[in-house]
Amino acid sequence: MLKARIIPCLDCHAGRVVKGVRFLNLRDAGDPAELAARYEAEGADEIVLLDISATIEDRKNHVQTVRAIRDILSIPLTVGGGIRSLADCEALLSAGADKVSINSAAYRNPQLIDAIATRFGTQCTVVAIDAKAKTASIWHVLLNGGRIATLTLVTKWAREAASRGAGEILLTSWDQDGTRAGYDLELLKAVRSTVSIPIIASGGAANARHLSNAYEAGASGLLAASIFHDNDASIYKIKHELKDFGVPIRL
Numbered sequence: 001m002l003k004a005r006i007i008p009c010l011d012c013h014a015g016r017v018v019k020g021v022r023f024l025n026l027r028d029a030g031d032p033a034e035l036a037a038r039y040e041a042e043g044a045d046e047i048v049l050l051d052i053s054a055t056i057e058d059r060k061n062h063v064q065t066v067r068a069i070r071d072i073l074s075i076p077l078t079v080g081g082g083i084r085s086l087a088d089c090e091a092l093l094s095a096g097a098d099k100v101s102i103n104s105a106a107y108r109n110p111q112l113i114d115a116i117a118t119r120f121g122t123q124c125t126v127v128a129i130d131a132k133a134k135t136a137s138i139w140h141v142l143l144n145g146g147r148i149a150t151l152t153l154v155t156k157w158a159r160e161a162a163s164r165g166a167g168e169i170l171l172t173s174w175d176q177d178g179t180r181a182g183y184d185l186e187l188l189k190a191v192r193s194t195v196s197i198p199i200i201a202s203g204g205a206a207n208a209r210h211l212s213n214a215y216e217a218g219a220s221g222l223l224a225a226s227i228f229h230d231n232d233a234s235i236y237k238i239k240h241e242l243k244d245f246g247v248p249i250r251l
Contacts, residue, residue, distance in 0.1 A: 021178030054082025070096025117165025176204030192218025
């Protein structure tokens with residue numbers, strides 16, 4: 001398997017990093033550029049920056065936030081939120097993003113995945129999927145930050161996204177998001193059995209054991225937010241604990 005990557009997530013609203021539980025009750029967590037600089041210094045492998053209100057407010061991503069972060073960041077940066085066209089992608093890549101993450105727009109217009117992958121490469125194309133459990137083994141796709149439910153199976157949509165050129169899946173469990181109860185391991189295993197491209201696990205991390213479990217379930221990207229924002233664990237500490245668990249990690 002690929003080496004594990006520790007990926008802090010910066011969910012942004014109105015220019016600030018926020019964090020909630022199951023996408024609700026958002027609280028301020030700090031300045032995005034300051035947090036990005038801190039996480040790189042602690043050893044983060046990548047940063048994910050998501051403008052979580054762009055789709056809901058029917059606007060484009062705040063490009064100025066991307067520029068501010070890129071000015072101080074040297075590790076890879078994935079940016080999502082408000083992307084509906086190749087022009088939107090080009091604007092974010094020109095501002096300093098290394099990869100773009102598309103979610104609701106990809107679902108509504110799957111051809112956008114093909115277009116981004118063809119124009120900018122599969123390595124640049126991340127499809128984010130928000131998943132809500134229907135039963136213990138069935139998950140449905142959510143859109144617009146969890147506000148709209150669909151009847152589409154997550155595994156089916158992940159398979160289609162990969163076939164259209166997605167180079168990576170950012171998989172968030174709505175049920176686990178912000179709970180610190182651990183990732184939805186069965187969800188990760190189900191999607192891992194469906195696609196061969198890398199998966200980023202998101203939703204529920206509280207400690208290194210949770211991240212280790214996600215890696216064993218098939219995710220090479222291990223995304224977390226509140227445990228880093230709240231200084232409950234440093235990335236440096238998490239990485240060394242993962243090494244002790246036998247997870248291949250960049251130190």
